[in-house]
Amino acid sequence: MEREQVELEAPGLDRRGTLIRYGHFGRPVLVFPSEQGRAWDYENNGMVDAVADLIEDGRVKLYCVDSYDHISWSDPSIQLEVRARRHELYESWIVNQVVPTIGADSPGVGDIITTGCSLGAFHALNFAFKRADLFPVAICQSGNYDAASWHAWGERGEATYFNNPADYLPNLSGDHLEWLRGRLFILLTVGQGDWETNPTGSLPSARATAAVLKEKGIPHELDLWGYDVAHDWPWWRQQIAHHLPRFC
Secondary structure: OOEEEEEEOOOOOOOOEEEEEEOOOOEEEEEEOOOOOOOOHHHHOOHHHHOHHHHHOOOEEEEEEOOOHHHOOOOOOOOHHHHHHHHHHHHHHHHHHHHHHHHHHOOOOOOOEEEEEOHHHHHHHHHHHHOOOOOOEEEEEOOOOOHHHOOOOOOOOHHHHHOOHHHHHHHOOHHHHHHHHHHOEEEEEEOOOOEOOOEOOHHHHHHHHHHHHHHHOOOEEEEEOOOOOOOOHHHHHHHHHHHHHHHO
8 A cells, every 4th residue: 555654844833743644546535533532543543454445545644643632632731722822833833734745746636525533523523624626524423512612721712612613513604514515424423332522532522513503504413323322433443434435
């Protein structure tokens, strides 16, 4: 399998960011790692192998990136608003460094899918809504889409609101909402077994998010897996292998 790793400048962040590409042709898929993860975590946890047939057949190219959760959403020492402002530096890195790199590597092959597991699913959803012009499909696995539920404390302002789907989704309206209805598709997958409710909150958050998307008329699907399906990599491998072929 063709694999290439590059290091990209990440202004304002605490280190350069890694981007790993798997595949030679196909629809680009931007993969966010789970909490505080690195670009190679998807491969190390068997997720790349789970969709190897799609990669080898030239249907998809995976672009796996670093997270910077350790200085933003996952830093309990700082207030939620500061976490959100630091996340905006990550957003800038994705939009201004990663996306152009993907575009140069995969010219003319279609819009970028976002995906991720756990906190990576939060990123996949949030980026799709904030930049649906770039990311019209999000495959979100076992995410909690309310950053305020992650041991949050302190000030909450505009940065939190505009980067927290649980805050901004209920208030979508007007022409922008109408555009999103014709542009976006959100897939929410989650199990009903160990760790999907406690401590992650993924199951209730997926249900709540799906209810808002239904109310807003945004195309989506809530795929609930069984009571034996845990918040863990073996199940995420099965889910991505099941769903990704639909979009490439």
